[in-house]
Amino acid sequence: MTEEELKERLDAYVDEVWEDAVEDIRSLVRIRSVEDLGAAAPGMPWGPASHDALVQGLKIAERLGLEAHECEGYIGYADLPGDSRRQIATIAHTDVVPEGLGWTVDPFDVTRRDGYLIGRGVLDDKGPLVLSLYAAHFFKRLADRTGKRLPRTLRCIVGNAEETTMGDLKWYLAHYDGPDFCFSPDADFPLICGEKGVFHGHFTSAKAFGGEGESRIAWMDGGTVANAIPGRAEALVRADVPALPAAEGIELKEEPSGLVRIVATGRGGHASLPEGTLNAIGLLVGYLLDNGICSAGERGFLELQHALCASGHDGAALGIKTSDEKFGPLTAIGGTVRTVGGRLVQTVDSRYPTSIDGDAIRERLGALAEAHGASFAVDQDKVPFYIDPQSPEVQCLLRSYDDYAGGRSEAFVIGGGTYARLFERACAFGPHEPKEEVPDWVGPEHGADEGVSEESLRRALKVYVLAIWRLMQLD
Missing domain, CATH: 3.40.630.10 (Zn peptidases)
Incomplete structure (x- = not known):
């Protein structure tokens, strides 16, 4: 034929x-x-x-x-x-x-x-x-x-x-x-x-959130999977609704016991294609930081999340920005945040070229975590x-x-x-x-x-x- x-x-x-x-x-x-x-x-x-x-x-x-x-x-x-x-x-x-x-x-x-x-x-x-x-x-x-x-x-x-x-x-x-x-x-x-290469890991806050005393953040949750940019994230915080300003992409809901639910809505997408997306976790964390809705002990981890989720997706704020002729630039995004045992767990997804490897990413993210009073662990690393x-x-x-x-x-x-x-x-x-x-x-x-x-x-x-x-x- x-x-x-x-x-x-x-x-x-x-x-x-x-x-x-x-x-x-x-x-x-x-x-x-x-x-x-x-x-x-x-x-x-x-x-x-x-x-x-x-x-x-x-x-x-x-x-x-x-x-x-x-x-x-x-x-x-x-x-x-x-x-x-x-x-x-x-x-x-x-x-x-x-x-x-x-x-x-x-x-x-x-x-x-x-x-x-x-x-x-x-x-x-x-x-x-x-x-x-x-x-x-x-x-x-x-x-x-x-x-x-x-x-x-x-x-x-x-x-x-x-x-x-x-x-x-x-x-x-x-x-x-x-x-x-x-x-x-x-x-x-x-x-x-x-x-x-596909690199997945997660940051864990050293201090527990949601406890008594100075803690302002009772709970935080966002995203569906680690390899997707989240279109929605929310936090339950100790605050008064009338005292909080309006902001684009932010919805405020009054809850019992003096709590406020803050819901952030962004534009989701695949982790490998971050252009044109808006990370809802970054939007949420930015609102919390801008309005001081965190204790001194909680601020460090929020700043770490902000560097990952709201400071671009080229890894510059994380210290891992790089590129090569074959694959182009590295990307890095925050996919999910969960409250686990009172601590926040924030995932990271990085797609990397041959100008860096998983060990170098692990080392730099580990140092970044330590500087913000957190820990870092690798979940998986697939080479290019x-x-x-x-x-x-x-x-x-x-x-x-x-x-x-x-x-x-x-x-x-x-x-x-x-x-x-x-x-x-x-x-x-x-x-x-x-x-x-x-x-x-x-x-x-x-x-x-x-x-x-x-x-x-x-x-x-x-x-x-x-x-x-x-x-x-x-x-």
Whole structure:
């Protein structure tokens, strides 16, 4: 079969299956598959809801004629056997970040509006997972009609813990051989060949908040996950509402026993893309400091939070600002704050280039914590990832994208982290079109009203089929 014949069949295929694909996306979005380790059980290491989404993803794969396997609840995969057991693979995930605030539609259903799908996971990453399964289904039907199998096995890996630790893929790679090449439809087109290092840690206040005596702050809470810029944060403080000034983004609510609830509303977003966001924790802390709503013992930790959450996102106020030619500048944001045992725990998310490493970040943040009467601990550190953009596989994928998008594309690097960084040879490959103009009511991944155009998903499905076809021909 020539590539032109393949493309003709592919156009008809996408038209035929599209409504089924949307309903399969909907069946996944309806599951609130946020990791819940507190409810984990044998066979459900990431919690029951995450497991439900994994099972549903594998049910879709099985209905599409693939050989589906669940791996002790950690992860799953679906195979289309080829002439060789060697594999070309895709990997996408069924888990999502919490919905957060600000939705105008049900986050756990798919709303179709003016050619867009809206719902948690339609872009990150339940929609792309369904695309990968339908790409395999195209080749399954082709093999059934022609009697010819692909040169290699096509494996669609169904992840279940990408948004947190990627413990699912770590488990998989400890028990299964890796593929010859893998791409993850969990990022931007045209192609991502490198990812900054991902550093997570947390500051803990040395002094307890909320106690008797001079303490002014009874409680503070903000954000949903460590790898997202919070759109909302609040504190319960000892103060009088009439004595507090109004401020943009700040809401004051009188509570019993002489307490005031201060709610800050910012603009949330992904930790790797802080431009255009407004950190609600920084907004809240700034209001507390500006109006002296803290004791002398509480001020030090608030100033530390202010340096992290309200003084830019380049790490300058933290002493870790740096950049390199390959990855560009470091970013650092505060994701969540919680009151734990009377102490404040503030998380930090940094995406870093090769001009610094995790040890240096840990050392400098540890010294900063000590200077503000706090402590610092590292939660995880993933080193930067890079694959040669001139490699045959990357060039194959870029040509496949250009066949449908036009022009000549080049690979680039990002601050986000995908499954690609854990494989020997892999990359992240769409489906989001970063240059696509979308209505104001369409939100980003990890944000409220997360959305994606149906046209871009339809085109991505065609790109993936053509890319897989060409990858299979490489030596």
